[in-house]
Amino acid sequence: MKVAKNKKTGKYVALKLLNKHEIMKAQQIDHVYNENFVHSQITHPFIVNFEGLAQDSRYLYLVLELINGGELFTYLRNVESFTTDQARFYGAIVACCFEYLHSKNIIFRDLKPENLLIGNDGYLKLTDFGFAKFLTEGRTFTICGTPEYIAPEVILNQGHGKAVDWWTLGVLIYEMHAGIDPFND
DSSP states (O other): OEEEEOTTTOOEEEEEEEEHHHHHHTTOHHHHHHHHHHHHTOOOTTBOOEEEEEEOSSEEEEEEEOOTTOBHHHHHHHHSSOOHHHHHHHHHHHHHHHHHHHHTTEEOOOOOGGGEEEOTTSOEEEOOOTTOEEOOSSOBOOOOSOGGGOOHHHHTTSOBOTHHHHHHHHHHHHHHHHSSOTTOO
8 A cells, every 4th residue: 555645635545556467467357347346336434435546557556545543453463352342343333334335235255354444533444345246146156255254155165145244243353352263273
């Protein structure tokens, strides 16, 4: 991520740089297109705002709202675990995000502390829509996500829907409260 000043508005934004050559080499063109499209279709107070897309000969630049508080991951590692009230508060914010996304038939599929940013006001903002998907039918079969958070139906390749997001929220709440994910041995 890089920080830049928007010449039109005068406010600072975050730039997510995506190397075009690497995208093509990894055959991720559809993946990147999907991330931009999904993110451009949503607006919610607990989701990082998508400001636009720019490009040059080497890079795509996703222009996003700048959130200065850092990742929930870093904060959680520093304090080791949260109180029940803190875990409940942050869990409720994520639940609001999922309710909004699911009302638009979008599944997020990659909840983890690294994808939650802390705003100056202490509220979380959901970010990184790389695995998000419009669910036009009942289930999808793409295997994706972070291993500690993947729902059983994804691992078993049985097809999955919105329930995978609720599974990841349960794992996140456990990790926030216990300081370690529930499947760590």
